[in-house]
Amino acid sequence: MVKRVIAIVEDEEDIAELVSYNLVKENFEVRVFNDGESFLSSLDNFYPDLVILDILLPGVDGLEICRFLKNNYRFSRIPVLFLSVKDSETDKVVGLELGADDYLTKPFSPRELVARVRALLRRSGLREERTAMLKAGPILVDLEKMEALLEGEKIDLTPVEFRLLSIFVQNPGKVFSREELLERFWGGRFVVDRTIDVHVSGLRRKLGRFGSLIRSVRGVGYKFEL
Incomplete structure (x- = not known):
């Protein structure tokens, strides 16, 4: 059986060793990086x-690394x-809104760390394969370039907004509960329904007059409907 490979980006040697030891014990392969630049x-x-990622790293910090990964189609x-x-709650929300899957x-x-790693790998394994281009009415989503176009004009979206739009465009007519969207993005942790x-x-707001394509389903959540 092929081992799953975990990258540990951590500048504290004792923490890196602790994480590495426990993952190797559970039959994972690990690679340790002591700074963000060597990982990138x-x-x-x-x-x-x-990727298990510290935030307070020398040079390129963890937030910048996460932003890079989630804005790059190859690694997103x-x-x-x-x-x-x-x-703090603010620290967790900032990390998750950048696109991190857990904190x-x-x-x-x-x-607990090993359990969360296993849960994230299960979730990522269930993600559907996606085509590079998605189109719905006036909206074109380019998954490879991580760009969205509205009537041919590029829309400036955050990573979370881009992922939301991609999910909606791939599943027209499907009703998504807030809980389901929270689970897809963050495993339901640390955030409340209001975040969605x-x-x-x-x-x-960024879709302008086409924003109404994302319809509220009272007491449940949202759906995308042309």
Whole structure:
């Protein structure tokens, strides 16, 4: 059986060793990077199954690395788990809104970390293969370039708004509950239903007169309908 490869981007040697030890014990293959630049440089010939990412790194910090991964089509589907001493609600929300799939604070339980890694890998394995271009009415979504066009004009979307639009365009007519969208984005952790409402509101605003294509389903969530 092929081992899943986990990238650990962590500048504290003792933390990196603890994480590595517990993952190797569970039959994962690991590669450890002590700074953000060495990890980014490795991506020319390295494609991990999951990234465990500290925020407070020398040079390029974890937030910048996450932003890069989630805005690059080649890497956008790699699950990112933040492992950080920054433990305020604001820190968690910022990380998750950048596109991270989970957020665990230090100090942490190694067993919980391994469980979250397994859960993220299961979720990523269930994601449907996507075509590079999606079209629905006046909206064109280019998954390879991570761009969306409205009547031929590029729309400036955040990573979360882009992923929301992609989900809606791929599933016209399907009703998504807020809980389902929270689970797809963040595993339902650390965020409340209102978070989805805020992102949908921002997406509708950027779609202008076509924002009404994203319809509210009272008491449930949203659907995209031409």
